[in-house]
Amino acid sequence: MRNLEEALEDIRFALLNGGDAVTPFLSLEPADQAQALEELSEEERDHIFANLDIGARASILEELPEDEAAELIEELSPAGIAEILDETSHDVAADILSQLPEAQATSTLKQMEDADEVRPLLQYPPESAGGLMTTVDLVLKKDQTAAEVIETIRAYEVDANSPYYLYVTNDAGKLVGVIGLRSLIVSQPSAKVEEFMVSDVHKINVLSDQEEVAQMMKKYRLALVPVVDSEDRLLGAIFSDDIAYILEEEATEDMYKLANISDTDIQVWSPVGFSIKRRLPWLVVNLATAFLAASVVYFFEETIQRAAILAAFLGIVAGQGGNNGSQTVAILIRGIALGQVELKDVREVLNKEILVCLVNGAVIGAAVGLGAWVWQGNPALGVVVALAMIMNMVVSGLAGTVIPLALKALRFDPAASSQVFLTTITDSLGFGLTLGLAAFAMWQFGVNF
Amino acid sequence: MRNLEEALEDIRFALLNGGDAVTPFLSLEPADQAQALEELSEEERDHIFANLDIGARASILEELPEDEAAELIEELSPAGIAEILDETSHDVAADILSQLPEAQATSTLKQMEDADEVRPLLQYPPESAGGLMTTVDLVLKKDQTAAEVIETIRAYEVDANSPYYLYVTNDAGKLVGVIGLRSLIVSQPSAKVEEFMVSDVHKINVLSDQEEVAQMMKKYRLALVPVVDSEDRLLGAIFSDDIAYILEEEATEDMYKLANISDTDIQVWSPVGFSIKRRLPWLVVNLATAFLAASVVYFFEETIQRAAILAAFLGIVAGQGGNNGSQTVAILIRGIALGQVELKDVREVLNKEILVCLVNGAVIGAAVGLGAWVWQGNPALGVVVALAMIMNMVVSGLAGTVIPLALKALRFDPAASSQVFLTTITDSLGFGLTLGLAAFAMWQFGVNF
Numbered sequence: 001m002r003n004l005e006e007a008l009e010d011i012r013f014a015l016l017n018g019g020d021a022v023t024p025f026l027s028l029e030p031a032d033q034a035q036a037l038e039e040l041s042e043e044e045r046d047h048i049f050a051n052l053d054i055g056a057r058a059s060i061l062e063e064l065p066e067d068e069a070a071e072l073i074e075e076l077s078p079a080g081i082a083e084i085l086d087e088t089s090h091d092v093a094a095d096i097l098s099q100l101p102e103a104q105a106t107s108t109l110k111q112m113e114d115a116d117e118v119r120p121l122l123q124y125p126p127e128s129a130g131g132l133m134t135t136v137d138l139v140l141k142k143d144q145t146a147a148e149v150i151e152t153i154r155a156y157e158v159d160a161n162s163p164y165y166l167y168v169t170n171d172a173g174k175l176v177g178v179i180g181l182r183s184l185i186v187s188q189p190s191a192k193v194e195e196f197m198v199s200d201v202h203k204i205n206v207l208s209d210q211e212e213v214a215q216m217m218k219k220y221r222l223a224l225v226p227v228v229d230s231e232d233r234l235l236g237a238i239f240s241d242d243i244a245y246i247l248e249e250e251a252t253e254d255m256y257k258l259a260n261i262s263d264t265d266i267q268v269w270s271p272v273g274f275s276i277k278r279r280l281p282w283l284v285v286n287l288a289t290a291f292l293a294a295s296v297v298y299f300f301e302e303t304i305q306r307a308a309i310l311a312a313f314l315g316i317v318a319g320q321g322g323n324n325g326s327q328t329v330a331i332l333i334r335g336i337a338l339g340q341v342e343l344k345d346v347r348e349v350l351n352k353e354i355l356v357c358l359v360n361g362a363v364i365g366a367a368v369g370l371g372a373w374v375w376q377g378n379p380a381l382g383v384v385v386a387l388a389m390i391m392n393m394v395v396s397g398l399a400g401t402v403i404p405l406a407l408k409a410l411r412f413d414p415a416a417s418s419q420v421f422l423t424t425i426t427d428s429l430g431f432g433l434t435l436g437l438a439a440f441a442m443w444q445f446g447v448n449f
Numbered sequence: 450m451r452n453l454e455e456a457l458e459d460i461r462f463a464l465l466n467g468g469d470a471v472t473p474f475l476s477l478e479p480a481d482q483a484q485a486l487e488e489l490s491e492e493e494r495d496h497i498f499a500n501l502d503i504g505a506r507a508s509i510l511e512e513l514p515e516d517e518a519a520e521l522i523e524e525l526s527p528a529g530i531a532e533i534l535d536e537t538s539h540d541v542a543a544d545i546l547s548q549l550p551e552a553q554a555t556s557t558l559k560q561m562e563d564a565d566e567v568r569p570l571l572q573y574p575p576e577s578a579g580g581l582m583t584t585v586d587l588v589l590k591k592d593q594t595a596a597e598v599i600e601t602i603r604a605y606e607v608d609a610n611s612p613y614y615l616y617v618t619n620d621a622g623k624l625v626g627v628i629g630l631r632s633l634i635v636s637q638p639s640a641k642v643e644e645f646m647v648s649d650v651h652k653i654n655v656l657s658d659q660e661e662v663a664q665m666m667k668k669y670r671l672a673l674v675p676v677v678d679s680e681d682r683l684l685g686a687i688f689s690d691d692i693a694y695i696l697e698e699e700a701t702e703d704m705y706k707l708a709n710i711s712d713t714d715i716q717v718w719s720p721v722g723f724s725i726k727r728r729l730p731w732l733v734v735n736l737a738t739a740f741l742a743a744s745v746v747y748f749f750e751e752t753i754q755r756a757a758i759l760a761a762f763l764g765i766v767a768g769q770g771g772n773n774g775s776q777t778v779a780i781l782i783r784g785i786a787l788g789q790v791e792l793k794d795v796r797e798v799l800n801k802e803i804l805v806c807l808v809n810g811a812v813i814g815a816a817v818g819l820g821a822w823v824w825q826g827n828p829a830l831g832v833v834v835a836l837a838m839i840m841n842m843v844v845s846g847l848a849g850t851v852i853p854l855a856l857k858a859l860r861f862d863p864a865a866s867s868q869v870f871l872t873t874i875t876d877s878l879g880f881g882l883t884l885g886l887a888a889f890a891m892w893q894f895g896v897n898f
Contacts, residue, residue, distance in 0.1 A: 251700030330708030
């Protein structure tokens with residue numbers, strides 16, 4: 001295997017000097033070829049791709065994200081696309097077709113040899129088990145012997161994508177068992193499949209969500225999982241090498257949502273218009289809540305006129321409450337995603353969380369209070385901000401715990417909106433507590449700040 | 450396979466009524482048994498575990514996180530522990546031993562039959578390839594025939610953990626090739642290993658970081674990767690079923706750091722003291738930066754005295770800048786983690802980001818300005834906050850782009866500290882711009898708010 005960086009230098013050099021860029025490109029294996037293409041400019045990319053044979057093109061499409069794969073071939077004629085997609089695995093072909101314009105996809109499919117295998121895969125949503133699965137070509141029957149099976153495998157055209165597990169179905173097409181190549185090798189040639197197959201098979205329904213698939217394959221460490229319909233008929237299988245991508249996608253999703261981004265498709269290189277459309281809505285939502293918090297401050301306008309210094313501490317009290325709450329939210333979002341916690345645990349989690357926030361609140365509150373006192377030489381100010389801070393920290397911990405669990409219980413996505421609710425609470429409360437306590441001290445005890 | 454929930458009911462019922470809890474427990478497969486134990490109280494857990502045979506205990510330890518596995522057995526005698534760990538795979542045994550107290554681990558290891566296989570695994574850091582790998586017992590030579598290899602496999606005790614790939618080494622123990630069981634089955638019995646082995650093998654150095662291992666196995670879709678020393682000698686192999694866990698851990702790490710949590714070990718059920726220790730430091734850091742922002746407000750105390758209403762808008766301008774910047778940071782952190790972007794791309798990313806922030810800033814700025822105008826019936830106020838908002842949004846986009854890339858280039862962890870720097874900038878600037886522009890309007894043009 002060539003080193004990607006070296007090869008890229010040779011390729012770029014060849015492209016600049018009209019030399020042969022294809023040979024260094026082909027010295028890479030498909031996964032690196034795909035990455036190399038992503039690093040090249042669009043013209044360079046198209047130039048190289050145009051000079052590859054069908055097989056090489058197909059194996060690159062296998063490695064690219066489906067949208068990029070579609071981009072690479074959308075210029076080609078339906079016949080040309082069909083020729084390539086016939087060489088890719090069926091699930092990849094289906095994923096790419098679903099990215100092409102309706103008309104182009106239809107006419108491409110018409111001209112594909114594997115149309116009959118690929119078409120059924122197109123009917124399932126891309127994030128479902130059906131969207132992830134590929135077709136299973138080699139299916140066994142219970143009464144075949146080990147020797148017969150080995151013969152079938154020999155006769156059968158084997159490629160890197162052929163699985164290490166073979167499924168057994170009955171005449172109705174229902175999944176009745178699975179054998180691994182290992183047990184095949186170690187069993188007597190005359191042994192019947194039913195004698196050494198495992199009949200208690202992990203399987204997943206074709207409509208299950210991809211996250212469910214990923215968590216199941218991860219938990220039971222499955223290299224391959226069979227996909228069945230409601231009648232247990234074998235429809236296809238999902239390879240574990242997709243799981244890493246799914247889990248990363250789901251993790252990115254949660255992380256983005258905490259940062260108020262609603263769409264994982266956004267990444268560094270997304271087009272500007274797309275980024276604006278996906279980022280703006282959340283800013284607008286946050287703006288509404290920000291006005292809510294602002295009205296709390298406005299309510300105390302008179303107080304601030306008399307003690308403008310309070311304005312300097314509003315951000316500290318509100319902000320720290322927000323930071324503390326975000327910590328809690330992040331921990332709960334992750335806990336929910338990994339299935340460690342649900343609504344029924346709320347009291348137990350709260351007890352723990354309140355303790356944590358009381359301690360951290362006391363420390364931070366004391367620090368803020370002392371800071372205010374020393375800075376402004378005004379002990380009363382220190383007491384006010386210290387009290388406001390402690391209360392805001394504890395409430396933010398409560399809110400950070402209850403909000404995600406409640407949203408989850410109400411079947412909303414906890415990651416998506418927890419942060420907005422939290423900020424509204426911590427800001428409004430932070431402002432209100434600080435100014436309210438100060439006002440109270442002023443009007444009741446004639447304290448000055 | 451039993452359904453976990455059903456089985457748990459039966460188990461709890463049996464435990465309450467002194468019935469047989471072990472039978473329903475054993476109706477579950479190991480991964481579910483492990484999960485069931487986690488759902489039970491400590492006494493219940495120990496009671497059930499104590500009533501399992503060695504094999505059942507071993508297969509549960511295989512499925513538990515190493516720290517929980519260690520907890521389950523630490524009460525046992527070294528001899529008792531050794532007996533169980535001899536039944537687990539070598540890497541699991543090593544991981545668990547590394548969680549036990551030094552003395553206990555040493556005396557346990559002394560009494561283990563597999564000591565010689567496990568000991569070498571203990572010398573590598575847990576987050577390195579060496580820490581993840583397990584030993585490879587069955588290694589082939591180039592001149593063996595397919596028939597001989599199949600015989601070896603037959604003779605060799607096969608269990609679910611035996612791999613589907615077999616490595617070939619030379620007399621010096623150097624890795625020279627790999628064969629898959631599939632090619633073994635389809636090749637002629639008389640064919641020599643060297644004829645059908647793949648000699649161009651993906652391998653990883655024993656000291657590589659676990660993230661490197663995960664990214665490599667993910668990229669090349671490897672089910673198993675051989676681990677070698679600097680001289681290419683085969684030391685062990687890593688199974689892909691660990692990858693999902695590693696990738697999730699890395700993703701959690703980034704997400705937590707954005708929420709100012711420095712330690713992925715924190716989760717919902719972490720002990721209070723532990724959570725406090727890990728969460729407090731970040732709050733303290735943020736407090737320092739908050740005082741910085743507060744001093745900006747203090748600098749404009751006089752302005753606020755004359756126009757207290759401005760205080761209500763400080764939070765909006767600063768907060769929206771923060772939200773916008775967080776979006777940018779999250780996208781860049783993810784881009785950096787997935788290797789999509791590095792410092793050299795900074796100009797290109799900035800051009801894109803500035804555009805996005807200009808548009809979003811204009812929209813949000815206009816909304817805030819109008820809101821302020823309508824709410825307070827004061828157009829000048831609207832102009833001031835609108836201008837401040839637009840500027841803060843654009844700067845937050847710049848900062849959100851440059852900070853993570855710069856930290857990465859300086860070999861700091863971008864996820865860990867970007868948020869703190871960002872907030873300091875967006876708060877200070879948000880406050881400063883709003884109050885500065887207002888002061889300017891007041892003193893220069895005698896505008897009143």
